[in-house]
Amino acid sequence: MQAAARASTASLHRVGVACGLAAGAWLGGAEAPVKLVTAGFSPFIISLGMVAGVFVARWTLPMALKGTSYVWQDLKEKPHLAVWAVLAGTLWAVANTLTVFAVRDVGLSVAFPLWNINSLVGLFWGWLLFNELRGSGAGERAKVLGGAAAIVAGACLLAYATEQHSAAAPHRATLGILAALSAGLLWGTMYVPYRKAYLSGMNPLSFVTVFTFGELGTTLALAAVYHRGFAPLAAELAKARPAFFWLFLGGFCWVLGDLFQQYAAKYIGIGRGIPLSNTNQLWGLAWGALVFGELAGLHWTARSLVIAGSLVMIAGAVAIGFAEARGGEQLARRKAVERECRRYGLNLERVEAALEGADPPAAGQPRRHWWEALVVLAAIGVFVYLAANARRQPIEFHAAWMAVLAAASLAVLVACGLLLWKRTRFS
């Protein structure tokens, strides 16, 4: 009995680690389509275009994979989580806008390492609020803390080596640094609602369906504020229409990565899942260097830093991959689940079953509707329409490397998707 429970926990850990790494691949790959069109548009238009694509994908994928009755039933069982999901979406949008100002004021090479502390912030909240790492052995703690620190350090090295240093006006530097740190704090805190939802047994597909309202609503409101009203914003959007396909495509890739990140947060917690998904920097680097030739002019010292940063990051991911939560930590996790169940009147057995990879809402065989296929077709239609009107900037790229990286990303998607389906049925 004990051996079976141990094997089950180990297989869920493997699923969670695979999801974290797959998240890195797709969150990193999402940057590629956007690179084709960024020239000449304001960052708010780029964000809004991507988030609009994200919105379409976030509604279509859960509907295609699970159906609306399933999502609705899951939300009805845990109605308190709707406000948490909207709150998380709002945090994402405000943090994303802060990064725009941070890059403007201090440049990416300074701003990126500062907001990359988000995984450490998430790790702290996971420990403080949800008992993550409590009851774990010294070895596991060292692997998670060391691994997370290594991933942040590796990302900092990559950012430092690959980005141009900006000549920011000194008087803006303080505010820029504050903006970058705040973005890290907001993103790190965004994982509090994630973990809250998953300790309540929610399906990530249900969570993101609501999350996206906070995300799109806030991004739209902020874009309108910074463009001084909806009319000027609409005019800017009309100008950007030829770029929308690429932004939507980037948004779609981003949603795939984000979904894997959500599953990682569910099955291995935010302390382990978020640092693993932050390996997206490696994939972003691979796309930038191999497809867009961004490292071509780098000095050998910068290239050495890129190699060192990548190796440090990989070592961190390997350390976390071997840091499975065992007996003591599982007990501490169960206490956190019991707290949620007591406070919000949830069924402990159903929540525990969901956390062990079962799919309680699916037991009632929720109905699938014929019109769900129409919604999926409509979403595909949006992409086809935008593709027909698409135009990209004349940017050079290496087609063979693009094919290799796209194939590798698809292989990761299929392998991890199958693993997740076999073990959890996308629960």
Next chain:
Amino acid sequence: MAPERKGSLPAAVLTDAHFWVPVVVLVLGTALLLVLR
């Protein structure tokens, strides 16, 4: 069987100390955005 929730749903959310962590961070972040504007 699910245990009985104590009080209404909004009350359960609003008296949850966890809830105020992201709310306070969000307010601070939004205030900073206004300064940067």
